[in-house]
Amino acid sequence: MDRRNFLLKSTSFLVGSLFGLNAFSRALASEEPENSLPYQPRIALIIDDIGVAFCHAKPFLALGVPLTFAVLPRLPKTRNLALEIHNQGHE
Numbered sequence: 001m002d003r004r005n006f007l008l009k010s011t012s013f014l015v016g017s018l019f020g021l022n023a024f025s026r027a028l029a030s031e032e033p034e035n036s037l038p039y040q041p042r043i044a045l046i047i048d049d050i051g052v053a054f055c056h057a058k059p060f061l062a063l064g065v066p067l068t069f070a071v072l073p074r075l076p077k078t079r080n081l082a083l084e085i086h087n088q089g090h091e
Helices: 002-018 022-029 052-063 078-088
Strands: 046-050 067-069
Touching: 046 052, 052 078, 067 078
Parallel strands: 046 067
Antiparallel strands: none
């Protein structure tokens, strides 16, 4: 599908749904209940570009949930911050 057709169809669906003409989307909807998945949905949180200062990482570390951090290399605080993140059980 080219860009023009995509934009035309997207706009049509948007305008139709704004005016309550969403029967087409209901016709395409799955009849299975949403909780019929054989697994529990999961989400991964990645905190990117951390490493300038520990104060930026501190609120994330206090959340108490598993997180992955992408630490900026070759900065003055990079090594210490990476060690602290690792010591607290995060990637």
